[in-house]
Amino acid sequence: MPNCIGKKDEGVRRRRVMEISRSHLRDIPAILDLQRRSPPAAQWQEGDYARLLADPNALLLVARYQGLDGKSGLAGFAAWQQVGNEAELGNLAVDPAYRRQGIGRLLLTQSHRELARRGVTHAYLEVRTSNQAAISLYYALGYERLGVRKGYYSRPPEDALILSARLANAV
Numbered sequence: 622m623p624n625c626i627g628k629k630d631e632g633v634r635r636r637r638v639m640e641i642s643r644s645h646l647r648d649i650p651a652i653l654d655l656q657r658r659s660p661p662a663a664q665w666q667e668g669d670y671a672r673l674l675a676d677p678n679a680l681l682l683v684a685r686y687q688g689l690d691g692k693s694g695l696a697g698f699a700a701w702q703q704v705g706n707e708a709e710l711g712n713l714a715v716d717p718a719y720r721r722q723g724i725g726r727l728l729l730t731q732s733h734r735e736l737a738r739r740g741v742t743h744a745y746l747e748v749r750t751s752n753q754a755a756i757s758l759y760y761a762l763g764y765e766r767l768g769v770r771k772g773y774y775s776r777p778p779e780d781a782l783i784l785s786a787r788l789a790n791a792v
């Protein structure tokens with residue numbers, strides 16, 4: 622179901638249609654470009670996304686926009702891996718030009734819905750302890766802190782918060 626999201630542009634409020642849908646191989650270049658411009662996102666290779674797309678236990682959702690000017694493209698993506706009744710968020714990013722418009726929230730709520738439909742009961746993720754934007758988003762959606770992994774990240778080195786949500790309790 623498409624969602625209308627407003628974006629202020631040069632003082633004029635335009636409407637864009639934003640749709641969350643499954644990703645395709647042809648989306649990979651845009652996903653790589655988006656992750657490159659979103660440093661806290663995991664910097665994966667083309668083959669990582671191709672493998673996800675071929676894996677029935679993975680889920681790769683994208684937010685597609687369609688402007689009134691006819692232009693379309695990707696505004697964000699979320700990548701998941703399912704193991705039994707658990708799923709881990711492997712990567713998430715929203716284009717810097719589209720942040721704070723509800724797209725990250727939409728990507729995660731639609732992911733939760735699809736994962737629950739597949740039998741997933743618990744979602745997990747790791748996040749840099751300094752990544753306040755992502756942590757706020759996850760807490761807003763019902764994630765709770767499970768613990769800390771010391772020195773989990775490199776370049777720059779940092780601890781990870783481990784968060785988890787019961788999908789029945791998640792937004």
Ligand SMILES: CC(C)(COP(=O)(O)OP(=O)(O)OC[C@H]1O[C@@H](n2cnc3c(N)ncnc32)[C@H](O)[C@@H]1OP(=O)(O)O)[C@@H](O)C(=O)NCCC(=O)NCCS
Nearest residue numbers: 661662713714715720721722723724725726754755757758
């Ligand atoms: C984290 C990220 C995906 C959020 O995407 P987004 O589309 O901007 O998030 P939303 O607009 O859906 O925000 C939903 C809620 O999350 C919280 N939030 C999001 N960005 C925030 C920020 N910069 N500061 C504080 N809270 C924030 C707020 O509670 C927000 O609700 P509100 O706008 O009504 O206050 C985006 O900032 C991003 O791509 N960051 C870089 C990549 C990254 O960090 N990925 C996660 C790796 S674990």
